[in-house]
Amino acid sequence: MEYVLISICLLVAIVVFSIWTKMEKLEARMKGMQTTIDQIANHLDIPENPINDELRKLIKEGKDIKAVKKAREMLGLSLLEGKEYIDKLKMELIIRR
Known part of the structure; x- marks a missing residue:
């Protein structure tokens, strides 16, 4: 057995x-x-997705969680994908400075 x-x-x-x-x-x-x-x-x-401008604004305001939620709603992403998407936009903002 x-x-x-x-x-x-x-x-x-x-x-x-x-x-x-x-x-x-x-x-x-x-x-x-x-x-x-x-x-x-x-x-x-x-041109990139127009939602990115709104997401960048939320990121600049320190509202990362709202940005992830908005990305998930508008782009149909999972939680992990939404977080990665926002992290990528954050890195682009840091690089541009």
Whole structure:
């Protein structure tokens, strides 16, 4: 009986590890694709999303949480994606100074 339980636990661990590695690969591919999209948009002079101006204003006012909430509502992002989006805008503001 113990061998069956150990075998099941080992199988579950292998499946979880496999899914985790695939997710990591997908995230890396998505980041690469986003970089390519950003480069294309810059090259073609495509204007950025108009919501960014409002988000930058909220960031300058120190209302990061409201900025994340607004980004999530307007862009359909998850909480983590919204936080990363706002962090990226914050870094751009710091670099511009």
